[in-house]
Amino acid sequence: MTRRGLAVVGLAALVACGGGGTGYGVFSTNWNDDDGKSIDEVEKKLAGVPIPLGADVAVGVAGHGSRLVGAPLAGGSRWSFAHAIDARPVVAGGVVVGSGGNEVFAVDALTGKLLWHLPTGGLALHGAGDDGTVSVVTMSRAAGRGSTLLAVAHDGMVLRQIDPSVSLGAPAVVNRIAFVPWDNQYVSALDVTDGAEVGRLLLREKTSHAWTSGGALYFGELGLFRFDAKIKNASRGGADHVALPAKALPGHPVLFQPGDRAVAASSGAADKVRLYARPTAPTEVLAIADGRFYATYFRLLYGLTVSPRAALSWVHTHADAIVGGAAAAGGFIACDEAGKVTTFDAGTGATLGGVIDLGEPVESCVVSADGLRATGAPHDALPLVEQIRVALADRDLELGAGQALLLRELGELPDEAGTAVLLGLATDPHLAATVREDVRAALATRRSGAPAMIAALGKHYDFLHDVLVPPPVAPLARALLAMNIPSAAPALARHLFDPADTDEDVRDVALALATLAGPSEVPDLLRFFALYRDAPEAPEAIPQAVGAVAEAIVRLGGAPGRAAIDAAIRQPATNATVRAKLTALLEAASVQRAAPSIKPSSTSRE
């Protein structure tokens, strides 16, 4: 075996020469699907082998890429390791693998103690696995297609180097068998002792990551495949598989970035807008643990249900952007730009226990929470509506799209408190215009909270008392109409004559009154009709409003109402759109009067 410290580029003697269980060269593209035979043999061989849990740790890149800082999550001292960092470090098993300064290196994840380092000639790390004795590292070549794989013992001995022309993903190692995804569809099982490819797996879904979690091995990128007795059926779609439910989330976050390329040492938008999930224990049916997955949007952290559909369960507004994290059993661990690590309860979003401090701001952060269970005294356990209110009150423009999601969710919540929150936001003079539009849209979809809506309609623009944002009249009118609340009619009718209301407000009020108005609104309806029946064509909302008011007059106004309609039809100045509407209304009323009454048929029940 080669001693530590040898240049990676000079390890030709250890390059695998192929052979083994697949019968083809390592990473050969001439391989024919063996219907799972070879990978089934590997699975059977490893079935009784325990997979050690990985370290529970948060590791940040700090000092402008000059050091790693780490903190054990289950207690222990934080550590710092000075080394140039040129790619995102990887927590693999009990080690942290990093690259930079023309080296690849590994440190103990819980102490930061250097385990080994090797020259690379500048290759950038993009994946690593570790089984407790051997680390397997994949790296990108400086230019062109192809990757380098290294298998390194913890004592620094290089066990294997392979330089295939294909792009390798992020590997995992179990009992010295490396599982290496490549070409987005294969996972090759390599015996790092002799370099043989002992099995291969063909997956029908984009796959560039292999990792261990909770004592089991998984592959995936879009979804998760479990390495178990069913893995042999993968090419036929029969492997254990789970994916996150579809949900339109701000920034289109993904569970994994592609595993076949290096990720920058500093975090970017893709790190701040991410999905996180964890599979159930290997003894259980494969599913998403705790029934929750998590999404970040800069400073917002969403907890989402998995079934029966992806729905917002909770939201937390964080002080700083979340740049890394991990789903743990019972919760989520978030690492932020300030270098603070916080635990959240999976069910409520309450913060659990204390905050772990990496000691300084970080440029990026990776978190591993394999055996950790999220526990601790809960803080800030607020109802979802209140959590949303807090998130929406944040003035950070960067959160706009994330807040839009919350408004949509708020619109769908059945409890009346949601209406109250939306009403408060709608009249907040400091609210961004785009958010205000989202608030109005959400209010229009509400189907609860009618008393609060009617009370809100009772408020009007008042320059003297600095009420400079009128209530969201049009959305409230639409919601009250949809809920069929006749008691809203008096409040709605007063908005026919509020000059601070928009033309669209007035139109929607009139449309609501066409159905909701009662006899007590007739004088207001007639007054509005008289004032605006000859309104100009533009803005078109006003003639539309007059038409709707006329509908109510026909319904409620009796003979005097009919006379008003007749007179308007004859008046040359009457708006053409209004006249057409009036004519149609009278014709419809005439047809209704002329229709014979229908006697119950002899077979109908009395």
Add this chain to the structure above:
Amino acid sequence: MRRAVWKLGGAAILAGVVASVSDARAAGEAKGGGVFPAASLAKLKSDDPAVVRAALDDARLAGVGASAAIPAIGALLKSGLSYPLAEAAIDTLAELEPRDNSPFVPYALHRVPKVRVAAIRALAKTPSGPGMATAASVLQAALRDPDVLVRGTAATGLGALKAIAAVPDLFLALDRHVYEAASSIGELCNPAECAMLTARIGSVPFDVITTGLEPMLFRPDAQVREDVKVAIVTKVRDVGTREANKFLANLQRRWSKTGSAAVKRALDAGVIATSSSPGGA
């Protein structure tokens, strides 16, 4: 009769506001009119907006002599008019000084700001009588309007209507840069309110505050005490600018010989004290 009513607009029937032609004539005669020709009166009932507009022009030219047209124009307004005609009808009717200001009231909340301004201006001309309270109430409400011109017109109108109950709201308006409120406050304020206005010297632009101080100084001593007026002059003097000097000098020239001697002395002293003040042209 039914057909004539239709020509005026159906809503008029409902409101029961359409006066008959004979009623109109009676009203005109009662006011000593009669120069407004019957033909023009008939034009007011035309279906053609251009003809109605011409009739309104006739009435405006005839002035108070067209008082016979008052009921007809009032009925036109109550039946509903298109935007430009509504404004013209309001202006015309206001010039005819009707006793009944109710035709203007709905237009104070019209969606077109120009129409609201016209209605508020018309209501501000309401003569003494039962309509004043309504007019003051409508104008006070108009101080809350979203349109700056409407608010300013209302603030001015409240002074004309002697709406003393509106002074607190006028202060709210003044503090929100409705500068027309200063003049009305000066005309209407009680001693405490006058002191509040005086206290705003320095915080409200000088050319604005003086529009309120001036009427205060010329109000009878029974309404604004002599010592209050002297205090106002002293406070303006203390401003010590060229504008303050010009204001005091202007008051000094116009001060009545029968007016308060103490105020006159204060003005004289103030003009001298500010004669070499800096600023301004």
